[in-house]
Amino acid sequence: MNLYKRLPKHIGVIPDGNRRWAVSKGLDKKEGYNYGINPGFKLYELCKDMGIEELTLYGFTVDNTKRPAAQKTAFQEACVNAVMDLIDKDAQLLVVGNTQSSCFPKELLPFTKRVKFGSGKIKVNFLVNYGWDWDLKYKGGLASSDISRIDLIIRWGGRRRLSGFLPIQSVYSDIYVLDELWPDFKPNQLYQALDWYQSQDITLGG
């Protein structure tokens, strides 16, 4: 167990690289998504145990649904399975995404208002069929208004960009990019990001 002098309250996660990982293992691209579920739970447990208050994970986006149908089905199923596995854990879950589209898995509709599982120790936000423009143009304010400002964004898979991830909550976020692909998640990668984060100053743009 590492000790940190300053931990982020809210971590955003961009779990990229599932398809590249699958290809590297000689699998079909679509098979990669399934291997992204367990890493999410490992990360969730570590964050919960360290007392992180809020965790937001990029499931899939409206942009992603333009991918081939087999991939689309695969990442939709992976998101549904991830939520079903979270039910017996200790989280307050909120699924945020465009439910008006057929791309949104109906099984996740009950979780579009925050639901408490077990002791509800940590807030978990899961972006499913999320679109940054959908979020901003939402009637009556931000669709993601129940998601707080993000302190630290960790992106796996080497790309140095946000790819539409919660533009408002990310305006002041420190962004840490890991070259490792998401299915290769190891606890040490999280610790590395947290080590880096505690050395950053917080100015909120000031």
Added chain:
Amino acid sequence: MNLYKRLPKHIGVIPDGNRRWAVSKGLDKKEGYNYGINPGFKLYELCKDMGIEELTLYGFTVDNTKRPAAQKTAFQEACVNAVMDLIDKDAQLLVVGNTQSSCFPKELLPFTKRVKFGSGKIKVNFLVNYGWDWDLKYKGGLASSDISRIDLIIRWGGRRRLSGFLPIQSVYSDIYVLDELWPDFKPNQLYQALDWYQSQDITLGG
């Protein structure tokens, strides 16, 4: 002159580190801003000569105006001087920022609609007293709606974050961070960012 197989159409620049640079030279923090003007012109000339179509520079933000008065005056003056020096060059200038506040330098009001200097070869957007929330809450749409999507953001000074820089235009931007402080700008730093950029795939979130 380097040759690139793929250049960004639009580069965003976060010229951070002026105050840290000043302190490292035994100067007052506020003196750093003045040393940030020439680097901007060097970068501008390089981008113009390479055929970059649009360049957006972070001048100062509404958040920045909470800094000590002497610093505030210094970065306001630096922004005014930069614009005055641009007048005899070949750019189409647009200054974007909250003009309703006393922090906005009145000398820059004529440039809040795009103005063509010389042959107007490159669009230059300069964010002056810019606020991301001001931008988004603007009556009748985005205040920065005349600024296009940004392909590549280059940040000097080592911080890995956007600090409120045009959240909408930045949703898909590739972000390149240089550890060097902005007043230490060298052409090679730009080339390094462009080298990296041409190796990135462009998916626009897909």
